Structure formats: structure tokens, C-alpha cells
Amino acid sequence: MNKKLKLTLMTSAILLAGVTGSSIVSTQHVYADTTAVPSDGNTGSVTITGNQLQNLFTTTGKASIDNKNGQVSLVPGNAGFFSSAEAGSVYMNGNIDMSKSFDLSLYVNFATKRQLLNTKSDGSVFAFRPGDPTVVGNPGSGMGIGGIRGAFGVTLDTYHNNDNQYARSYKDPSADPYISFFQNNYDGNPNNFNNVNSGGGDTLTGPEYGYAKQWIDNTGTGGKGAQSVSKSDLGDSAWLPLDISYNGDTHQLTYTLKNNGGSKVIATDTYDFSDRIKLYGDYMNLSISSGDSYASQASANIRFDKLTLNPVAVTNVHYVDTDGNQVAPTDTVNTPINPNGATTETIAPKDIDGYELNHVDGPAEYDTDSHVLTIDGGATLNGDLLKNITFYYKKVETGNPTDPTDPSNPGNGVGSTNPGNSGDTGNGGNDTTPNQTGDTPSQTGDIPNWAAVKGQSVYGIKGFYLYKNANFNKNQRIKTYKKAIRVNRPQFVVKNYKRDAKGNLRYYVQQYNPATGKYVKGTSGYITANQKYVVKAYYQSVPKNKQIKIINKNGVKAYKNVKLSGKAKFYKKGSILKVKSVKSYKLTTRYQLTNGQYVTGNKKFVIWK
Incomplete structure (x- = not known):
């Protein structure tokens, strides 16, 4: 079978821009108007072109997507020197199958805006990462990937960092700007680093997040190491072609960066990441990051050409008590997609000592009796490939279960245990x-x-x-x-x-x-x-990721006040809304959005994303 899978970084990627402040930032899902097509040479793969990424990505922070030309603005670069953080991220609503090959083709663009320093943004990182794709890494030199366990890929670094920063990045090589391979290496002791939370904004702190981005010196095995990219080649807002290809059989990653117009190869190299794939598995997001610790950085943009990938649906499975407190770690379930129809995945609750299952919250496609999730999409990838299922548990009573005065049994009430x-x-x-x-x-x-x-x-x-x-x-x-x-x-x-x-x-x-x-x-x-x-029937709390999705076929109206009067906006089915808090009104609840508007908290109209 020909495993060649042409991936143009548009669809299977999670683009992460370095973010200051909380990693829970404003989000916007984008939805596709066009249809992806199956790739003839790779069973299970689909090809997606520049204007088709809408359905596959969620933006966070200040990142935005122009679906007409496939351009992603990671950093808009329109703030003053002392403004708040601009960097944002875009993550794919699903993963890619790293047991198959792909080629990634896109263009990168970095403006020069720091006039006093004559420097650009931090550049961009093109990273493969396991685990929950919604978790945003640390900012600055971490480029939105710092602190992420198992991340690796290609870094195009346009800002020199001369110190080691905990859970962000090790110091850059002497070459500046440069392009090279990288991987996140672990050191959980902050005392071994020059800086901790440099510039503020780190959200992944503590020894479990001690993964710092480190460029790879592969010159000893015939590689190129960190290759210099001149500022004249980068230009000011020039669009440079960048191809990243991957061989699913050998696990070798290759990049090729060309000048504006594509007439000259600036740098190219190949590296074997077999150890990473063996350690972390075949299912990963591809992330592109641009990071800075403050807003006065120059703009960083990506423009896609096309992408052929073997898509993988991602379901985050949460285990909480009836008050919303976590009782077991979140599981991330990867499900390869059938390009010719629906795919099913069995996701059953787990046994947790001291607790018993109370109820389940999941998407409409999840059958709570059979525990089967049906994932639509096929070749068009028009379905949502990132889903959440939450199992709610109640603590098992340790007293006499037949005590007729014990009202704690929510199944049957007083005096009944069977x-x-x-x-x-x-x-x-x-x-x-x-x-x-x-x-x-x-x-x-x-x-x-x-x-x-x-x-x-x-x-x-x-x-x-x-x-x-x-x-x-x-x-x-x-x-x-x-x-x-x-x-x-x-x-x-x-x-x-x-x-x-x-x-x-x-x-x-x-x-x-x-x-x-x-x-x-x-x-x-x-x-x-x-x-x-x-x-x-009404939600009583705010979801952990502070996102809800409209599921009512007729959409949902947003209002100016908690009484749901003074119509402000209409949101169609499938819209993803960022919520600030849950408000009680009489005996119902409303979600207050980050824009101050209010929508119903009825579970028949909205669902936790």
C-alpha cells in the first residue's frame, strides 16, 4: 500500500501561538463550506486544500483564520509596545495517524515590527504532540508548546533566546535566525534553568510539566543541525514556501524551506523520530506555534496550500463527581476515521474505587446504554472530530445501606438498595x-x-x-x-x-x-x-474548558440580560461559545458568555464542548 499522504499543514494541524496569561482563552470554531476528497494512493486518507480547513480547527486567543485564502494569523501584530499579549493558537479538532506518510506544504510570513530592536516575532514551531490537543503550552520561547510532553517537530526561530527557561525552551544556538528539528526534553527541576516563568503567563507549571523545547544537533549522524536563515531571506512580510514531509514506514521527518518565489532552497534536512513514535504512539496533533511574552511582537502568519492526511477523531473522556470534581485522570481516545462512512467507538465508564456511576453527559451521537459513540465525517470531514464525554460518579456510602433513614441513595430513595x-x-x-x-x-x-x-x-x-x-x-x-x-x-x-x-x-x-x-x-x-x-435539565456549573456548543437545530438566541430579554445575537447550530459563568434565574440557569451576553443553560439546547 502506498503510504504517501500529502499533508498541507492546513487541516491536521494544531496551530499554537505562544500565549501569555491563562491557557483558557477565547475560542472560535470554524466550519467548512467545501468537501474534502479521498486520496487515491493512500487508503483512509483525504486531501484538503487551503480554503477547506474551516471544519477542522478551533482558534484561541488572538489567532484568526481567513477561509478564502487559507491564511492563519497567529499574531496580528497590531498592538502597542505595552499592550497585553496578542499571541493565539489554532488546534485541530482531531489527530493524524503517524503510521501513515504525509507531505506538508505551506507558506510562512514574518513582519518586522519591533522598530527599536529591529527584530521579528519568535518565529514558528511545527510540532507533533500527543495527548489532549486543547491544552495550550507555555508562551515566549516555549512558543505555545513548552511544557507539552512528547512534542517534536521543526522550529523556525527568528528571535534569539540566550538562556534556558524552565518548561519553555533551552537556549538557542549561535545561529540566528535558524531552522532545525526539535523535541521537548524533560527536566523537572526548575533550579537547573536560568529562568522560570520568564515574562509571566506560564500555565503549565510544576514538575509534571518540565518539558522544554530543545533544538536537535544531528550533525554527528550526517544531519545539518541548526541552519542559519538570513534576515534578507526572511524579508519583511515575504511569503516563504515550507514543505514538511513524513515517512510512515521509517518515521523520518524532512523539511525544506525556500526563498520568496521558491527559486532557491534556503535549508533542508531529515531526522529519524522513531524513538518518539515508539514512546508516544501513532496518533498526534500537528501544531504550529508563534510565541512571545508581550504584545509588541511582529505579526506571524501561515498560509496553506493543501493537505492529505489520515484523520483521527479525538474524544476526551472525563471522570468527575456530581459536584464536578475530578475523580480520575482524563482519558484521550483516538479513533481512525473511515473515509467512506461512519465510524464507531465503544467508550465505557471505568470502575473507580469508592464511587459508582451516577449519570453520563455526552454528545447526541453517544449511546449511553451501549456506550457506543458514532463519529460521522467520512471523506468530507464535515463532522466534529473533537468530542467530550463526561462520566459523573457519586461516592459510595459506607454506612448501613438498608438504613431506612438514609436518603442519600439517588437511585431509589429511602430504604431501597436494589x-x-x-x-x-x-x-x-x-x-x-x-x-x-x-x-x-x-x-x-x-x-x-x-x-x-x-x-x-x-x-x-x-x-x-x-x-x-x-x-x-x-x-x-x-x-x-x-x-x-x-x-x-x-x-x-x-x-x-x-x-x-x-x-x-x-x-x-x-x-x-x-x-x-x-x-x-x-x-x-x-x-x-x-x-x-x-x-x-439545566446545567448547574461551567465546563472545565469553558466552552459550550449549540445543538438545537433552530439555533439559540443570545440576550443582553439574565432574563433573556433584549435580543443581542443569534447563534446557529454547531456554534461554539466561550462562557464566563453560570447564572441562576428563578429555577433555571443561564450561561453568561465572555462577551457579556446570556444564553439558556438548557441541556436540550447546549452541550459542554
């Missing part, structure tokens, strides 16, 4: 418990703190029934609710509570349509309060 025997199966399992006379709702016993309060909304995440009274019996069923995708899940308003004869908590509800703002006639009755079947 859902199969209690009759509260959530899906209307046959229960021989005799009917309780009367069906007037009443609140009895203590209500646990996990339960929805009166007036709050809940929605069904699995199939279940609506009953006439709290003692569930097949003959008392009013309506059947089958399991549905997230946007079609039935929503209810809790009117009251009641416990059945065995102490199981029930909600007395009426179905509510949030799209019309009206109750559904004939849908008053009792449903299970078991959180394996129904959960609160």
Missing part, C-alpha cells in the same frame, strides 16, 4: 406493589439534596413511564417515554414529591415543551426520581 426488587426500574418494570389509594401529590419524608426542587425541570436520559400514582404498576401507566437523542428528550417540571410504599422517591410532574413554553396536555403524573433515568 432497584430490581423495588420496582423502581425507571423503565416501568412490572411491580406487584399494591396501588396506594388516591393520587393527590404530597411530599413525604426528607428530600435528598440531589433531587430537583419544586418548579425545576428534569429530562429523561433513558426510557421510562409516566404513572397515575407513586406506586408504580403496569396498569397505572399513563404514557411511555422511549430513549431519545438529547435534543428530543422529554422535559418535565417537578410539581411535588411522593414516596411509594417502599420509600422510593417519585416526582409528580407535568411534561413541558421549552421550545413553545407550554405544558403538554394529559401528561401530569409520577415518574421515577432515579438519576439513571432522569436528571436536571
